[in-house]
Every structure is written in C-alpha cells, then in structure tokens.
Amino acid sequence: ETGVTQTPRHLVMGMTNKKSLKCEQHLGHNAMYWYKQSAKKPLELMFVYNFKEQTENNSVPSRFSPECPNSSHLFLHLHTLQPEDSALYLCASSAIAEGTYNEQFFGPGTRLTVL
Amino acid sequence: AQSVSQHNHHVILSEAASLELGCNYSYGGTVNLFWYVQYPGQHLQLLLKYFSGDPLVKGIKGFEAEFIKSKFSFNLRKPSVQWSDTAEYFCAVNFPSGNTPLVFGKGTRLSVIA
Numbered sequence: 001e002t003g004v005t006q007t008p009r010h011l012v013m014g015m016t017n018k019k020s021l022k023c024e025q026h027l028g029h030n031a032m033y034w035y036k037q038s039a040k041k042p043l044e045l046m047f048v049y050n051f052k053e054q055t056e057n058n059s060v061p062s063r064f065s066p067e068c069p070n071s072s073h074l075f076l077h078l079h080t081l082q083p084e085d086s087a088l089y090l091c092a093s094s095a096i097a098e099g100t101y102n103e104q105f106f107g108p109g110t111r112l113t114v115l
Numbered sequence: 116a117q118s119v120s121q122h123n124h125h126v127i128l129s130e131a132a133s134l135e136l137g138c139n140y141s142y143g144g145t146v147n148l149f150w151y152v153q154y155p156g157q158h159l160q161l162l163l164k165y166f167s168g169d170p171l172v173k174g175i176k177g178f179e180a181e182f183i184k185s186k187f188s189f190n191l192r193k194p195s196v197q198w199s200d201t202a203e204y205f206c207a208v209n210f211p212s213g214n215t216p217l218v219f220g221k222g223t224r225l226s227v228i229a
Contacts, residue, residue, distance in 0.1 A: 004158075033216060042221035043205065056216070090159065094216070102209075103149060104217055106159040 003027040004107035006091050012113045013081065021076040021110045023091030032074040033104065034066060035090040043090075049074060050096060081114045088112070117142045119208050121220035128196050128227050136191040136223050138180075138206030147209040148189040149217065150180055154202045162204075165189065176200070201227045 003026045013019050025032065034046040048056035049068040063085075065077040074091055088111050092104040122137045140146060150162040163174025170182040180191045189206060206220040 031216070043219045045216065045219075048216050092159075102147075103161055103164055104207075105161075106151075108158040 004091060004093055004105050006089075006107035006110050008110060009108060010111045010113075012115065013078070014115050015081060015083070017081075018077070018079040020078065021089055021091075021112075023074040023076075023107055025072055025074075025091075025093035025105070025107075027093060027095075027105060029093040029095050029105070030071050031094045031096050032068060032071070033092040033094075034064075034074065034076050035092065037088040037090055037109070038086075047076075078112075081112075083114050086112055086114045117208065117210055117218050119206055119218050119220040121204075121206050121223050123223045124221070125224045125226070128225070130198055130227055130229055131195045132227075134191070134193040134196045134200070134225070136204055136206075136225070138189045138191065138220060139187050140189070140206075140208045140218075141187065142208065142210055143187075144210065148180070148182060149207040149209070150174065150178070150189070150191050151205040151207060151219075152202045153205070153222075159205065162191070196225070196227050198227045198229055201225060 005024050007022045030051050032049045036044040046060045047066045052068050067075040088109040090109045091107040094104040095102045118141045120139045148165040151159045152162045153159045162178050163172050165172045165182045173179045178193050182189050203222045203224050205222045207217040209217050
C-alpha cells in the first residue's frame with residue numbers, strides 16, 4: 001500500500017463508451033501524474049498536475065481528458081477510445097519542494113481493455 | 116531533451132548470480148537518481164534513490180547503486196539474486212534545476228531462474 005489508490009482496477013469498454021479513471025492520494029503531495037504503461041513500451045508520461053494546475057501534456061490525444069479538482073484527486077476521462085489505448089494506466093503523486101519534483105509514489109494501476 | 120537509457124531489455128540469471136543493470140542519463144548538471152521495481156502484478160515501488168552525498172547508495176532487499184558522475188551512470192547491483200527478484204526495473208532521473216518530473220528509462224526485465 002503506497003497511499004495512492006486507483007479505481008477501478010480493471011475496466012473493459014467499447015470504443016463508443018465514456019468512462020473515468022479515478023486516483024486518490026493520501027500522502028499530502030501536491031503533484032499528481034498519469035502514466036500509460038503498454039507491453040514492450042517504456043512508461044509514457046501523459047499528464048502532470050502541480051497544485052491542481054496542469055503543467056505537462058505530452059501530446060496526448062484529446063480522447064483522454066484529465067481533471068484535477070484538488071491536490072488529492074485526479075481523474076482521467078475516457079471517450080471514443082481505440083483498441084491501441086488498451087494498457088495499464090498508472091497514477092502517481094509526489095511532493096514538490098523549491099521547484100524540485102521528488103520521488104513519485106505509484107498506485108496499482110487500472111488495466112484498461114478497449115474492445 | 117533529457118533522456119535515460121537502460122541498455123539491457125531482458126536479463127536472465129540463475130539464483131545466486133550477481134546482478135548489474137546499467138542506467139545512463141544525458142544531462143550534465145545536478146541530478147537526482149532513482150531505481151524503481153515492479154514485481155509481477157504489483158505497483159511500481161522505490162528501490163533506492165540518490166540526491167547527494169555518498170555516491171554508493173544502499174536500498175531495500177540488498178540492492179545498491181553507484182552514481183558515477185563522470186560516466187553519467189547509476190548502475191544497479193545486487194551480489195546474489197533470488198527468484199523473488201524477478202521483476203521489471205526502471206531507472207529514473209530528475210533534473211532539479213529544470214523543474215521537471217521524473218524521466219524514466221524503458222525498463223529492464225529481470226528473470227531469475229532456479
């Protein structure tokens with residue numbers, strides 16, 4: 001248990017569905033992240049939020065829409081996904097001190113399958 | 116752009132063999148360095164980290180890593196691996212002066228066979 005929880009743990013959806021992934025951190029951190037982990041590919045950073053403000057969006061398609069209502073919660077809204085979007089989606093959080101991002105704590109991930 | 120290279124994609128070792136996984140980064144300034152491990156079906160967790168001080172860092176489960184600034188390297192080592200060390204290992208670098216989050220390497224899969 002790392003203090004970062006993700007729900008659901010598994011999700012199967014059709015290409016026309018709309019779903020949301022949820023992440024919650026109980027560590028008092030002020031930065032949160034979404035990563036995509038696919039088989040045989042490196043960990044891909046998708047979005048970074050620093051004090052609820054999005055600071056990075058690494059060319060992620062608009063069918064992925066993040067939301068960070070507060071520093072403890074992070075959502076990833078999904079709509080009209082493609083089969084190649086099937087992957088493990090990881091949430092992480094970290095503290096930021098004096099502009100430096102410290103070590104990240106990861107959640108268990110949501111295994112997403114798009115049919 | 117800053118990058119992290121892990122040269123070994125898949126390493127297969129017998130139990131009790133020694134392990135060294137390579138990690139190199141491309142940045143000439145101050146860095147923070149991390150090794151993460153992901154056991155099968157589990158979340159990524161921190162093995163060890165280096166911010167400053169002694170370049171030989173000891174982590175959990177008998178792992179250690181050495182920061183060699185002149186070689187831009189932070190290799191992970193363990194003198195005697197166990198079957199339970201089978202996992203994926205990720206090197207990550209943080210560039211404090213660049214105000215950037217961690218940059219991860221592609222990962223090295225370690226398979227330990229009995």
